[in-house]
Amino acid sequence: MLFNSTEFLLFFPICVLIYFVFPKKIRNYWLLICSYFYYMCWNPKYIFLLMASTVITYASGLTMEWVKNSDKDEKSKTKLKNWIVAISFVSNIGILFYFKYINFAIETWTRIMAKLGVTITPPAVDVILPVGISFYIFQALSYTMDVYRDEIYAEKNILRYALFVSFFPQLVAGPIERSKHLLKQLAKPGEFNYDNVRSGLLTMLWGYFLKLVIADRCAILVDTVYNNVSAYFGYQIIVASILFALQIYCDFMSYSTIAKGAARVLGYELMENFDLPYFATSIKDFWRRWHISLSSWLRDYLYIPLGGNRKGRIRKYINIIITFFVSGLWHGAAFTFIIWGLLHGIYQIIEDLLKPYTDKLLAKTKLNPKNAALMVLKIIVTFILVDIAWVFFRANSLGEAKAAFRNAMQLGGLPPIKEGLFNLGLDQRNWIMLGLGLAILFVSSVMRANKVGKVAATVINADGKVTTADTADVTSSVAGTGRDTVELSKQGALVNWISARFFIIRYALYWGCLIMIIFSMDITGQEFIYFQF
Amino acid sequence: MKKIIKLVGKCLLVSFPLWALAFLLSRYQMYYVSPEIACLDLNKSITSTHQDKYYKAIVLGDSTANAAFMPEVISDSMINLSMLGTGPIEGYYTLKEYLENNKAPEACYVCYYDSHYHLLGVYWDEIVAGHRFNVGTNLDIIKNATEETSDKGLFAALSDFVAYQLYFPSKYTTTVLAAVADRKEGISRFDKNEAALAQAKLHNGRYAYIGNQIFETVQMREYPEMAGKPIYIDYMCKIIELCQANNIEVYLEKAPMPDNSILTEQYISDINSFYSYFTERYDNASFDWDDKIYESKYFAEESHLNNDGAYRFSTHIKEKNKKLFGEEGYSPEQMASLDDTIAMENRPEDLFLFIDQKDYSIFIYDNDADVDRLVTQFGDSKYKITKASDELPIYRYSKNDETSDYEITPDSNSVTFKIAGADDYTRWTFPERMGVSLLVVDNVNNKAVTIKNIEYYCEDGYSQWFY
Numbered sequence A: 001m002l003f004n005s006t007e008f009l010l011f012f013p014i015c016v017l018i019y020f021v022f023p024k025k026i027r028n029y030w031l032l033i034c035s036y037f038y039y040m041c042w043n044p045k046y047i048f049l050l051m052a053s054t055v056i057t058y059a060s061g062l063t064m065e066w067v068k069n070s071d072k073d074e075k076s077k078t079k080l081k082n083w084i085v086a087i088s089f090v091s092n093i094g095i096l097f098y099f100k101y102i103n104f105a106i107e108t109w110t111r112i113m114a115k116l117g118v119t120i121t122p123p124a125v126d127v128i129l130p131v132g133i134s135f136y137i138f139q140a141l142s143y144t145m146d147v148y149r150d151e152i153y154a155e156k157n158i159l160r161y162a163l164f165v166s167f168f169p170q171l172v173a174g175p176i177e178r179s180k181h182l183l184k185q186l187a188k189p190g191e192f193n194y195d196n197v198r199s200g201l202l203t204m205l206w207g208y209f210l211k212l213v214i215a216d217r218c219a220i221l222v223d224t225v226y227n228n229v230s231a232y233f234g235y236q237i238i239v240a241s242i243l244f245a246l247q248i249y250c251d252f253m254s255y256s257t258i259a260k261g262a263a264r265v266l267g268y269e270l271m272e273n274f275d276l277p278y279f280a281t282s283i284k285d286f287w288r289r290w291h292i293s294l295s296s297w298l299r300d301y302l303y304i305p306l307g308g309n310r311k312g313r314i315r316k317y318i319n320i321i322i323t324f325f326v327s328g329l330w331h332g333a334a335f336t337f338i339i340w341g342l343l344h345g346i347y348q349i350i351e352d353l354l355k356p357y358t359d360k361l362l363a364k365t366k367l368n369p370k371n372a373a374l375m376v377l378k379i380i381v382t383f384i385l386v387d388i389a390w391v392f393f394r395a396n397s398l399g400e401a402k403a404a405f406r407n408a409m410q411l412g413g414l415p416p417i418k419e420g421l422f423n424l425g426l427d428q429r430n431w432i433m434l435g436l437g438l439a440i441l442f443v444s445s446v447m448r449a450n451k452v453g454k455v456a457a458t459v460i461n462a463d464g465k466v467t468t469a470d471t472a473d474v475t476s477s478v479a480g481t482g483r484d485t486v487e488l489s490k491q492g493a494l495v496n497w498i499s500a501r502f503f504i505i506r507y508a509l510y511w512g513c514l515i516m517i518i519f520s521m522d523i524t525g526q527e528f529i530y531f532q533f
Numbered sequence B: 001m002k003k004i005i006k007l008v009g010k011c012l013l014v015s016f017p018l019w020a021l022a023f024l025l026s027r028y029q030m031y032y033v034s035p036e037i038a039c040l041d042l043n044k045s046i047t048s049t050h051q052d053k054y055y056k057a058i059v060l061g062d063s064t065a066n067a068a069f070m071p072e073v074i075s076d077s078m079i080n081l082s083m084l085g086t087g088p089i090e091g092y093y094t095l096k097e098y099l100e101n102n103k104a105p106e107a108c109y110v111c112y113y114d115s116h117y118h119l120l121g122v123y124w125d126e127i128v129a130g131h132r133f134n135v136g137t138n139l140d141i142i143k144n145a146t147e148e149t150s151d152k153g154l155f156a157a158l159s160d161f162v163a164y165q166l167y168f169p170s171k172y173t174t175t176v177l178a179a180v181a182d183r184k185e186g187i188s189r190f191d192k193n194e195a196a197l198a199q200a201k202l203h204n205g206r207y208a209y210i211g212n213q214i215f216e217t218v219q220m221r222e223y224p225e226m227a228g229k230p231i232y233i234d235y236m237c238k239i240i241e242l243c244q245a246n247n248i249e250v251y252l253e254k255a256p257m258p259d260n261s262i263l264t265e266q267y268i269s270d271i272n273s274f275y276s277y278f279t280e281r282y283d284n285a286s287f288d289w290d291d292k293i294y295e296s297k298y299f300a301e302e303s304h305l306n307n308d309g310a311y312r313f314s315t316h317i318k319e320k321n322k323k324l325f326g327e328e329g330y331s332p333e334q335m336a337s338l339d340d341t342i343a344m345e346n347r348p349e350d351l352f353l354f355i356d357q358k359d360y361s362i363f364i365y366d367n368d369a370d371v372d373r374l375v376t377q378f379g380d381s382k383y384k385i386t387k388a389s390d391e392l393p394i395y396r397y398s399k400n401d402e403t404s405d406y407e408i409t410p411d412s413n414s415v416t417f418k419i420a421g422a423d424d425y426t427r428w429t430f431p432e433r434m435g436v437s438l439l440v441v442d443n444v445n446n447k448a449v450t451i452k453n454i455e456y457y458c459e460d461g462y463s464q465w466f467y
Helices: A006-021 A024-040 A044-068 A074-115 A133-148 A158-166 A179-186 A194-226 A234-265 A283-289 A292-306 A313-331 A335-365 A372-394 A398-408 A417-421 A428-449 A493-499 A503-518 B002-014 B016-027 B035-047 B063-068 B088-101 B123-128 B135-144 B154-165 B173-184 B189-202 B230-245 B265-281 B307-320 B332-344 B348-355 B371-378
Strands: A456-460 A466-470 A485-487 B057-061 B078-080 B107-111 B221-223 B249-253 B261-263 B285-287 B299-301 B360-367 B384-387 B394-398 B406-411 B414-419 B426-429 B435-442 B447-456 B462-466
Touching (some): A006 A024, A044 A074, A044 A133, A133 A292, A234 A398, A283 A292, A335 A372, A493 A503, B035 B088, B057 B063, B088 B107, B088 B230, B189 B332, B307 B348, B332 B447, B348 B371, B371 B384, B414 B447, B435 B462
Parallel strands (some): B057 B107, B107 B249, B249 B285
Antiparallel strands (some): A456 A466, B360 B435, B435 B447, B447 B462
16 A cells, blocks of 8 residues: 555545544554554565564563563573574564565575586575565564663563554654654554644645655656666766656655654654755765664664774774665665665765865865855765765666666767757656756755754653654754653654745645645556665 | 544645545546547436337447447447446446336347456446446445456555545546647547537447548467456356346347457357357357458457448348348438448448448539449449439439439539428539549438549549548
């Protein structure tokens, strides 16, 4: 069930209506039923994988809690806990490996053997990648680690825990929530709150705008070029690559935005997953802003346990490469994704190596590091580097990625840009709509960057109660110190700004947005990109 | 409670463009739907209301049936209820609806292309989008044929149905934008749909592939086998059982195929087995596959007969069932329908075939040609040729002397032709090329139908085409 499908538009109101009609005691059970129903709409039999991951990590949490409270000595406790974590990880990663990577592994092994002169007949493994598996397994594993580190109590209520793993707004494409954040909230069923529902619905509207008006339109041109890359050259490849950067951002952000809005309607807050990534001034900064839930997961559960930057420079770089290798692999079972990930790792290493020199240069030139022109230059350079990596991400194979780069260099002999752009799948109407959509996105991004609009902070107390408070300084990082967790989220600068406008302007903006969405509905059937992960 | 009401009110206000557009979509369908959907309205109006006229024969089927069965040729008491892109599932509910509101016919012709025995076709895009059936019927279809209506399951199918019922814009945006694009090209969907509807009414339900396009191909196409899915076989049984309960004879037909078709032995065997499954189970069902292959010139495209092919097939149907259709003459409605078909004709041979045995006269202006040669080449020697004007070389070709009174008044290089009793007249401008000009007159409706010109090549006779 896609967010942009008629099933969801029927499912969501029914789910919400019944949720708030039910007594508080059983609300979350209804939400669990809805979440499982939501997942089963895709393919009923794969619900057992979700259940398996849930049961394994739930049991591992309880067992670790039991070990912690037992009379054993500390050494034995640690050893036992290590075993439990290992079992949880191996079984969950094993499920993920089988359904996502088995064919890739077999194919790679066959190729390696062939290069060594050994011919082997690979077994045929017919598996379908279950939707959302990478997301919910990582989410479940984060719970195991959090319990291991005593950052959270083991959840005793299996149904509440099952809801944490399967919470439908973020089940199939994130954000990858932390138990300290979402599980705590689920301890208390959501309450009907007029402001939350209003804000949530408007947030969903913005998400639909990003998906239907911008992302799906970009997809038309990107697919036209990238599905036949050898037939396109020069500006055609460059335009397609830039639009892919916008497509993947809007597509993924739209999912997260709709998820956030849907959760807010139900009375829950999901974490921010994006923070203006294309306004990043360095690759390191980019990864603080892009797919925050995954990058923070990898930082907390892979990079830091490997030693992070605490074991010397060489080890730091190795850890970076490993982390980004895993990041690439997480996205897909193909070398293009691995190269994409490794490229980002290499970017970070080069950035780190060059930092002393760039700092010296800045000091010598006496340029203010926050100089506007310098910031714009940094943003552009970062975007170019990121977009180069996106070419690997989007290309159907390494050969096609190579062809894209080669063909992009060929600048002569092409039709004039004005004429050529209309031969890439988008007609004049669609270009105008796309242009408008991107202009609106840019304005809203600048507003958000300049913190325009009233900003609210969501505070989650130790007992899971959610409150809001105004705050002047806003960050988007997750503190996660084991004490009261403070999640500072911008409740949409654009939504807040619009809400403060005069009635006529507000409704003109809402209606304009909705009309643009309606007249984008002819671009049908586009799945969310991150569904394939 | 106050806040909930406020919230609901604001939601409705914010989503106002959605509901406004849905309202406009529901009210002004003729301005954006395709002609196929527009004609579904006619189909629905016939089956869901009582018709004063009794039809002793009805046709259920898809576009092949809609193109093939010409009620104007077969019988004034036949109506073609077939709908493009549909299969036995829709056919059953069409029949059920018709019988709920009308007296049962004596015969029901059922004719579907092979593919409609294993896929649902245009159920969503036309049947549901065109609101052809009521809510109960659609829910029945979705419930009984869930796998056919949606590969995503019952909930997805129901959601889509609700969206269509509410005219949710996502279901209609593509069609609306296509209509807007047509408008920019100067094509009005409303005019097109009105014309299609008028044509469907005139031809008693037939509206598919009306015209004289010819299917041309050099590729042979093999038909290796044929099979039907159980759900469609079940619905065929339901059709026959419903007919049985209403004393209706069921004639299972298979429309002819073009001569580029290679019918393997397996295919022929499969077809015969498929249909004999019904004829052996039900006494009121028969299947007669005698007209298998026609030349390509009778087809508009690979599976649809054009006017000439439909005429040939319909004549065959009429002759096969003399018991039902007898030696009926042609009613004014049938003649009006035939007039429309004749006006489209582009070949003299076919025009003369169409007027054969029907009450038409052809007035022939001879411009240095040879009228006798014309009759020899295209006409029937049993018809009479008499002089129609003293001043001009105009002759009348008709099967008898009892034709409409007429007046031919010369006027420079043309004449005004007026039929006695008619309010209007026809200006008949003569061609300059050597040949003849034909003015076809419908003696039943007392009207001039069409003017066609044929070039004459002396020893080589007349051209095979009008100009």
